[in-house]
Amino acid sequence: MSEPILQVSDLKTSFSVKRSGRKYSLKAVDGVSLSLSAGEVLGIVGESGCGKTTVGRSIVRLVQPDGGAIRFKGADVLAASGSALRDMRLNLRMVFQDPYASLNPRRSIGDSVAEAGDINKVFKNRADRATRIAETLTAVGLEPSFAARYPHELSGGQRQRAGIARAILPAPAVIIADEPVSALDVSVQAQVLNLMMDLRERLGLSMLFISHDIGVIGQISDRVAVMYMGRVVELSDARGIVDRSAHPYTRALMAAVPKPDPSQRIAGAIETGEPPSQLNRPVGCAYAARCPLVSDRCRVEVPELRPIAPDNRLAACHNL
């Protein structure tokens, strides 16, 4: 594919947390590299706490990474200021997980949708603002009259549509969707997913699609990155992840997806145990304690992401 529109290299983000009076550094993201091509949907999947959201928040500069680089169309995101920063704020837009928490109950839907434009002074005048709000609401399948409503008058699905409208109003290049449907009723999840895929086509969006649900991710992504404890452990095209996963962790994730036919379930591949504590990371491979393929080398040496046979996908494992 062409030159990446968004490139994340060796991103490291940690939080300082207090446990029983002592300060620790929690490495939420520990050396993640990703690249997103124009028009592509890159899925990020992994269990709760593996650092998916933190990758997204780092890209939109809600948290300050400790290291690594983020480039948008070649320009350094983390060092941007002034008009370059404004440009990135408008182009890298996030859709949040919980549509109940992500809209201010005291602001009208129109005000929420227009917020990025208001803050960055993109509207020519009031009429222009109203037109843009109406157009954007229509684009996400809401009546323009929703602009005057308040969040409590909307259903979960409608709220998330408003959240998506807020993200696309400034005509961004990249949407970072952080579990955009997991807080919704199953019945509306598909509608909202379809909307996102439709918008991606029509607006030529690139998308970082974060989810813990490998089923959803497999359906809508071009490529998928699997994360485990702050690192990418496997990166491949979506089919390669869903049908022929290589990394032991990805295989366990796939095995945990409920299958309609019980005979298809992979026997004995069900996960055992919890991931180790992020405050006290093991020396070698973070997956060693749960891995069926573990060997001595795994306990001393961190596996790097490298191409593996037969399809040259990337995986971080010593024993493949």
Add this chain to the structure above:
Amino acid sequence: MNRDGIALWLTPFVARPIALIGLCVLLAMVIAAAFAPWLAPYNPYAIDPISRLMPPDAVHWFGTDQFGRDTLSRAIYSARMALLIGAGVVFFALITGIPIGVLSALFPRLGHVLMRMVDVLMAFPSLLLALGLIVILGPSVANSIIAIGAGYMTTTTRIIYGLALRLRAETYVEASRSMGSGTWWLVIKHILPNLISPLLVQASFVFAFAQLGAASLDFLGLGAPPDIPSWGNMLAESRTFITRAPWLLFFPGMMIVLTAFSLNLVGDALRDRLDPRFRNAFGGEG
């Protein structure tokens, strides 16, 4: 506010009819203050040596004091002082508490220092703090407001700080920050609008307690000048006649208690309709 909003505000009073009484007392106070010259049967300052210390009767419903002044008229005029002090103390508590609490929540380092100072002030009982300040500032109506307000500024600041901390962590604030919003935008568009309801609750409680504070200062002769009718002053003047003319203590005392109690009822009712996440911020009040 839209129609829905007004309906929402009325529900707590429907659900809790006793709070309606509180609201009525507040309304009566406002009316008494505004229309005192028409409502009061006599001039509250008019001295009448012939009818001194008269017990309540058909002519003087609340009796008269040692100068023959009509107690009912003085009690009605006193509503002005009560409203002024109540509103003044609420204003003082909010005008100091909002900026300190909100800025402390947004700037943790500044907040750390400011909240320590607030904690120190909170260690003093509010009446002691008020007395100390009056000794420094000298007795006057304005200084009463400041002296009493200082005590409620601390609790108000604490509550606003706690609420603003919670609001700062809301996803919609994150969303706004990801768009490049500055402090001013966050405060005006996201934090203050969500503080209105809890602040109304806090205002009711502060207003109620300010009545007790003002009465105490007046009673000690450290509040409003003695010639101004106020319930506290009425108590102070008549305390030597407690056995001969108990009505002189009964009526102003009843007004103070009634006002404080009513505003507490209003505050309770409003608190009950607050967002549950905000409700426990008022744990120590009321």
